[in-house]
Amino acid sequence: MQNKFTWPSHEMRLGPSTFLNFSKHFCADFNFIRTGRPSSAPCPSFSAAMSAVPTQNDVVSGQTESTQKTQQPLQVAKRLEKFKTTIFTQMSNLAIKHGAINLGQGFPNFDGPEFVKEAAIQAVIDGKNQYARGYGVPDLNNAIAERFKKDTGFVVDPEKEITVTSGCTEAIAATMLGLINPGDEVILFAPFYDSYEATLSMAGAKVKGITLRPPDFAVPIDELRSTISKNTRAILLNSPHNPTGKMFTREELDVIASLCIENDVLVFSDEVYDKLAFEMDHISPASLPGMYERTVTMNSLGKTFSLTGWKIGWAIAPPHLTWGVRQAHSYLTFATSTPMQWAAAIALRAPDSYYVELKRDYQAKKAILVEGLKSVGFKVYPSSGTYFVVVDHTPFGLENDVAFCEYLIKEVGVVAIPTSVFYLNPEDGKNLVRFTFCKDEGTLRAAVDRMKEKLRR
DSSP: OOOOOOOOOTTOOOOHHHHHHHHHHHHHHHHHHHHSSOOOOOOHHHHHHHTTSOOHHHHHHTOSHHHHHHOOOOOOOGGGTTOOSOHHHHHHHHHHHHTOEEOSSOOOSSOOOHHHHHHHHHHHHTTOOSOOOTTOOHHHHHHHHHHHHHHHSOOOOTTTSEEEESHHHHHHHHHHHHHOOTTOEEEEEESOOHHHHHHHHHHTOEEEEEEOBTTTTBOOHHHHHHHOOTTEEEEEEESSOTTTOOOOOHHHHHHHHHHHHHHTOEEEEEOTTTTOBOSSOOOOGGGSTTTGGGEEEEEESHHHHTOGGGOOEEEEOOHHHHHHHHHHHHHHTSSOOHHHHHHHHHHHTOOHHHHHHHHHHHHHHHHHHHHHHHHHTOEEOOOOBTTEEEEEOGGGOOSSHHHHHHHIIIIIOEEOEEGGGGSSSGGGGTTEEEEEOOSOHHHHHHHHHHHHHHOOO
């Protein structure tokens, strides 16, 4: 009689569900060998043994007795102890629980353009599915260089000066980790995107904050000048600015540039909202005289093409700075999604009409939200770019921004983001909350209607 049972390779690792399935087949084979008759009946010895093995669901849900007895406190490295679950996750979870309209997290509730999605599908069909070259698919690097030249007038080498990353968030991380040494000072303009501080903490940097204050969130030049020291390694800029919607003026950027040149300071420029500049032209710091050699320009596909889940970003820098960015990138993600890179190259070569229509569409959405917020009773601050609006919530009598946002979700059914999490000193942001208008017009109108009906001063 031929034994059809084969023991698994020593390289196979069996999880609980795999082991249960394996044991069933083992018993059937064992019964066949012993009796000559196939049987699906379980072996008593295996059934007894496996009844004590937790399944994946048991492990995840913590339902087994052993898990309950041995549950350990959460552990995290000291450099990340102060950072909790992101505010976006917290508010989105509350939104789901209470059925609230989410005007908090900055992702569109509509899809990206068909021609870009079709390009991604075609890339998959064409077999572009293995690891990409570490610093980017050549066609995408070329497309990024073309766009940068069109936007700034600067010619960059796609092979030596462009690094494709997994979203701008990874471009930020690779820049910080690749160019910042422990103890280096980095200046942030608060409020700021929360990943900046967390990533700088991982790099061991000393963060210094310059607070931008309403109503115009202007740069306090004298404070900036006095904050720069011999230990300042870099200034991190974000224009158009999340969360305020501020755009740094030419005058502000000229002063920042002169201070950087005078003090040998780098600039890390996050420009993911560059195509959502409504009231003035976007200016890339790298395009200013004497600044390209000391600037890392970071951008992404997600905001411009409503494809935030693709996570295609890039960093543009002179070769001596690109080296550090690429060294860190190599050990963070190494390479970014291959078919999405091919599609991103198609996207970046979109005609100018695409960007004109994009801006027109967002201006209409912004008008719906801003007029609605004003009619409800918020003090709305100007937003020159991005798809965010910051408001003063204090007319409604809640003690701080977190309390107001929780009330807004639970009692009104609308989500906003408390801005205090975007400051080194949370007190600086306790009066402000951020709304986003990257939603379809129906959603925006429904949110405004809810606030008009239920929000009471």
